[in-house]
Amino acid sequence: MRKLIQLMFAVAIATASITVDAQTTVVGRLNTEIVIPITVVENEQLNFGRVISTGEGGMILISPKSERLATGNVRMLDDRFSAGKFLLSAAPNSLVSVLLPQTPQKMFLNNTSHELTVDNFISDVPTGGYVFGSTKTNFEVSVGASLHVGNWSNNPAGVYSGTYEIVFTYN
């Protein structure tokens, strides 16, 4: 009798997935510095003093060191005048820049259209800004400019006044 032989074939497929360190953590640092805001107080107005126009007018120049110079047909009276002075306060180890008016500014005779032009603003803040030292938080900024005085018709006698804007910025 023929013997039936049943052969059993088994196929085994094994799959292994080896997962190691499927998660990792690292630490990052955070850093910032808080500094005081810039504050500015006007100590002195930019004052060209008393000026006499002797003809077609001229120009008065005041330097940041409060040195006054006249050109053209104007004379200066020997009285009080000054560069503009501002007490600047900022954080130690900071760099502060100043932006002066880039366009001519006007001063007006009270309630009239008579005007004087002021331009060429200049300060004693170094190019690139003022560097506060490690212990210094105050610095007096001086500002000069040029005043253009017209003839008698355009600039009758009186007190002229106006404003100008200076922007101080941390750099």
Place this chain on the structure above:
Amino acid sequence: MLAVPATMVAQNTLSANASASVVIPITIVDISGLTGGTTLNFGAVALDFANSGTVTVSTQNVRTVGGSITAVASTGTSTASFGVTGTAGKTYAITLPADGTISVVSTTNPANTMAVNQFLARPASAGADQLTGTIGVGGSDSFTVGATLTVAAGQAEGIYNGSFSVTANYN
């Protein structure tokens, strides 16, 4: 008559195929090159005594301020930067700190703190802010982290430090 020895029956062929998939461990490393470790640096900002504000350093290291504070332009900022290594082609998930869990602390007075929230990650493989990256063919990827710092009105001046954890998991 064919006789089959019993021993032959027992010698059935067994074919077994085995394969193994080995996953390289995922790791995160500091790739900033900074002494002390990778740092998310918000730079210096000038506080406002009356109003709060925010400073955000994006994942592309762009600083923006909101509210009434002012950034000190010359102070550098940085994102935290991490390198990821693992199995090429696999995606991974980045876990960043949840809002309300991370603060920076004044180095001079631990009572003074500021919250850091809205952490974002930008995997190089994605090119966008998202929390999933892909390990490149070379077996690595990298990502940067940015966040937002909240500065309170009248926040005490000084240097603030902190830390945060970042985790990467294979998806």
